[in-house]
Structures are given as structure tokens and as C-alpha cells.
Amino acid sequence: MIVALNSKKDIINLFEMKTPEELLRLKKVGPYYCPNCKKPVRLKAGLKNVPHFAHIDLTECDNEGKESLEHIKGKFALYQFFKKLALNVEVEKFLPELNQRPDLYVSLKSFQLCIEYQCSIIPLDLMVKRTSSLKNSGMKVMWILNDKLLKQKRWSSFSLNSLSVYSLIKVNVNSLLYYNPTMDSFIVLSSLIAFSPVQYIGQKQVYPINHFNLKKLLSQNKIDKKEFIDRWNRLKKDYRLYQHLHTKGKLKILKQYLYKANIVYFPALIGVPLESNCIIKEHCILWQGLIYFKFFHHVEIGQRIDIENIKQYVNLEVQNNHWRINQFQDNEIGNLEKCVEKYIDFLVKFRIVKRIKNGKIMKIANAIIPSSFEQALDEDCLSANTAFDLLFNVETDSNDY
Known part of the structure; x- marks a missing residue:
């Protein structure tokens, strides 16, 4: 642990010790106590070890967990980073009512921010x-x-x-923040869109810690449109090339729909990049494809469709454990109904349906069913272009790519 209490119950923060002499003085003026359990701790500060406090006797205190050198160094760098922003930051602040001590605790005017620096895989629960x-x-x-x-x-x-998906934050489109203690730099992944349960595309930017601030996190540059569409369509092209191999698992269900409809190349409006793709922990081609075939493919032009029926279908698939969903620490991200609404927004922009009153939509056009692999790739470009405009609020003609 990095903090302890002295005999006067003052907090001793080792991150504030700037010289070996200060550490030597601290060693001489103990005793020190754990902020959690109040039992005695010893200051360890040698040539090989990172200075830290450790319990003298064996204990079941939650504060006794061993930290890696990498975690301590990263926590120290982040502590210094937030201090340079002129913020009131505390390391390992013990919250007795919760029996927790977040790595960093930042007090702001209107709220308190707890920052956790995670170096290893831990159970999501x-x-x-x-x-x-x-x-x-x-x-x-x-x-x-x-x-x-x-x-x-x-x-x-x-x-x-x-763990990474859970850590997503809503900045423009979903983003992630990493720290590299070796290079002393932040890595920002932005414009993250799920293609499969684990595969995402996005934009990666690296900032030396001395040239980074929270404004850069909150005002990231948008990913280049052509670059985004090229990346997405490479993944979709690979799927099309190897879709005949999906003979097992959940994607087999979609393959059966294609077979019954006598479709070789599924329409491009299946498997499009949507902000909400990360919510359902299934391949976006699967869940978008099943929605399309159940509610749109066989519907006549001019027929009305109740959006609530689509939402009920999605909820039932999740409740019956046919579809998995992700968990998110940011409540703005994980609204299951967003999957339906965002997909309908895309179909509206792609001119397949239009919204009418009372939560209903009307089919106004049939999807193009590609007759060749090359046509399928061309249609994929058009659909990804439309989806990009929707994602980033680009006011352009959807067919300009």
C-alpha cells in the first residue's frame, strides 16, 4: 500500500516523498497503521523494492493485496498527472462506508471521480x-x-x-483510455464500433503524458471516412468469403434463413456499423440479419411495422439466452432498445422504411439482393457510407462514396 496513518492519524503518502532522505526519516519516526484495519504496518524502502507499507502480522485486511511494480509505477504517474491539472487528488483513499480504496480519488466542484488503473485480467463480476x-x-x-x-x-x-468493453466511455462514439507506463504515454481508442463480440474497429491515438489533458479525450478527432469504410468492409468481405464455413453455432441460424430465401449474397443492410453494435454480444451480421428477415424481408411495400414488436423480439432473444449482452460501467451505452432504434434509423436513412405516427414504420423499398460477389462488395460500400453519416452526423448525400 502507498498510504498509511502515523500515530497522530495523519495520512502519510509515499508518492509525496521526493528524496531517499525523506524515506529514511519516515522509517525512523514510526509507528504506522493501516487506514483500513488500523493494525501496524512497516515501511519497506530498499534499493530493489518500490517504497510501500506492508502489514507486520499476517492479516485478512483487504489492503494487504500485493501490487505489481507496473501497477505502482502507473498509479504514481497517473497521480502526478492529475496533480499537474491542479486537481485535488488522493491516492488509495479509504472509503469506510464501502470498504473500498480506489487507486485515485479526485474531488471536483460538482462530483467525485474515482479512477481505477487496471493492469491485469480480473473477473468481470x-x-x-x-x-x-x-x-x-x-x-x-x-x-x-x-x-x-x-x-x-x-x-x-x-x-x-x-473488461475492456465494460470500461467503454461515451465520448462522441464509444472510447477507451489506456496508459503505457514504459513509454509514459496515454493511448486513446475512439470511434469504436463492434463487428463481432470481440472485434472492433476504431481510431488509435498516442499522447505523451506531458502533452495530454482531459480535453483531448473529450474532443477527439473523428476517424477519416474513407479509412473507416475501408476497414469495415475488409472485415465484411472476409465474412462473405468464408460464410460457407458457418455450419455450427448461432450464425447457422442466419444461414438457414438465407437458404430458405434462396439468397447467396445477403443484402448490404445486414452487418452495418452502428454505435449500438456493442450492446448485443453477438455478431452484428447475426442480430441485424435476424431482425431483417423476421420483420422486413417478406413485408410488402406500403405495409406498416410496429417497432414495439421488434423490441419485444430482441428482449425475448436476450431473456431466453439466445443472445448475450455486454455490461457497461457507463449507463449511457447499454440500453438494449438502442439496438432496434439505431438500426431503424439506418434503414430510414438508407430509404428502406420511413417513420410514421404511433411508433410505427412503413416499408417503402425492397433491399437489393446482390447477384454477385462484386455487387455485394459495392453495396457494402454504400451501406457503410450511409452508416458513417449517421454515426457522425454528417449531413451529406448517402451515395457520395
Whole structure:
């Protein structure tokens, strides 16, 4: 642990010790006590170890958990970073009513922000529990991930595990914040859109810690339109090339619909990039495809469709464990009904349906069913272009790509 209490119950913060002489003086003027359990602790500060406090006797105190050197160094750098922003920041502040001590605790005028720096894989349930108790007490929470948890794949796509998805924050389109203690830099992933349960595309930006502030996180540059569409369509092209291999699992269900409808190349309005793709933890081609075939494919032009029926279908798929959903620490992200609304927004912009009164939509055009692989790729470009305009509120003709 980095903080302890002295005999006067003053907080001793080792991150504030600037010289070896200060540490030596602290060693001589003990005793020190754990802020949690109030039992004696010893200051350890040698040539090899990072200075820290440790319990003298074996204890079951929650404050006894061992920290990696990487975690301590990263926490120290983040502590210094927030201090330079002239914020009131405390390290390992013990919250007795919650029996928790977030890595950093930042007091702002209107709210308190708890910052957790995560270096390793932990059970998602533990992450959710720690976050929920803080938020239920009126505090805001930000998870900053160690860059070891960032897995970049080809074509600037990223593999996000459940911890990373849970840590998403709503900035423009969903974003993630990483810290690299070796390079002393922040990594921001922005414009993150899910293609499959783990594969996302987005924009990666690296900032040295001395040239970063929260304004840069909140006002990121939008990803280039052509770059975004190219990345998305490379993934979709791969899916089309190997879709014949989906003979098992949930994607087999969609394949059966295609077979019954005598469709070789599914329409481009299935598998489009939507902000809400991350909510359902299934391939976007699966859940968008099933919605399309159940509610739009066989409907006559001019027929009305009740949006509530689509939402009920999606909710039932989740309740019956046919579709999984992700968990998010940011409540703005995880609204299941968004999946339906955002997909309908796309179909409206793509001129397949139009909204009418009383929560209904009307089909105004049939989807183009590609007759060749090349036509399917061309149609995918058009649909991704429309989706991009919708994602980033671009007021342009949807067919300008």
C-alpha cells in the first residue's frame, strides 16, 4: 500500500516523498497503521523494492493485496498527472462506508471521480461490483487500462475482452483510455464500433503524458471516412468469403434463413456499423440479419411495422439466452432498445422504411439482393457510407462514396 496513518492519524503518502532522505526519516519516526484495519504496518524502502507499507502480522485486511511494480509505477504517474491539472487528488483513499480504496480519488466542484488503473485480467463480476458500489454512492468512475490489455489486430481492428468493453466511455462514439507506463504515454481508442463480440474497429491515438489533458479525450478527432469504410468492409468481405464455413453455432441460424430465401449474397443492410453494435454480444451480421428477415424481408411495400414488436423480439432473444449482452460501467451505452432504434434509423436513412405516427414504420423499398460477389462488395460500400453519416452526423448525400 502507498498510504498509511502515523500515530497522530495523519495520512502519510509515499508518492509525496521526493528524496531517499525523506524515506529514511519516515522509517525512523514510526509507528504506522493501516487506514483500513488500523493494525501496524512497516515501511519497506530498499534499493530493489518500490517504497510501500506492508502489514507486520499476517492479516485478512483487504489492503494487504500485493501490487505489481507496473501497477505502482502507473498509479504514481497517473497521480502526478492529475496533480499537474491542479486537481485535488488522493491516492488509495479509504472509503469506510464501502470498504473500498480506489487507486485515485479526485474531488471536483460538482462530483467525485474515482479512477481505477487496471493492469491485469480480473473477473468481470469483481469489476462490476467495485464500480457499482462507488456509483451507487454518487461517485463517478473511470477505468484506465494498462496497454498490455490492448490487442491490436490487422487493418487497425482491435480485440476487446469483456473488461475492456465494460470500461467503454461515451465520448462522441464509444472510447477507451489506456496508459503505457514504459513509454509514459496515454493511448486513446475512439470511434469504436463492434463487428463481432470481440472485434472492433476504431481510431488509435498516442499522447505523451506531458502533452495530454482531459480535453483531448473529450474532443477527439473523428476517424477519416474513407479509412473507416475501408476497414469495415475488409472485415465484411472476409465474412462473405468464408460464410460457407458457418455450419455450427448461432450464425447457422442466419444461414438457414438465407437458404430458405434462396439468397447467396445477403443484402448490404445486414452487418452495418452502428454505435449500438456493442450492446448485443453477438455478431452484428447475426442480430441485424435476424431482425431483417423476421420483420422486413417478406413485408410488402406500403405495409406498416410496429417497432414495439421488434423490441419485444430482441428482449425475448436476450431473456431466453439466445443472445448475450455486454455490461457497461457507463449507463449511457447499454440500453438494449438502442439496438432496434439505431438500426431503424439506418434503414430510414438508407430509404428502406420511413417513420410514421404511433411508433410505427412503413416499408417503402425492397433491399437489393446482390447477384454477385462484386455487387455485394459495392453495396457494402454504400451501406457503410450511409452508416458513417449517421454515426457522425454528417449531413451529406448517402451515395457520395
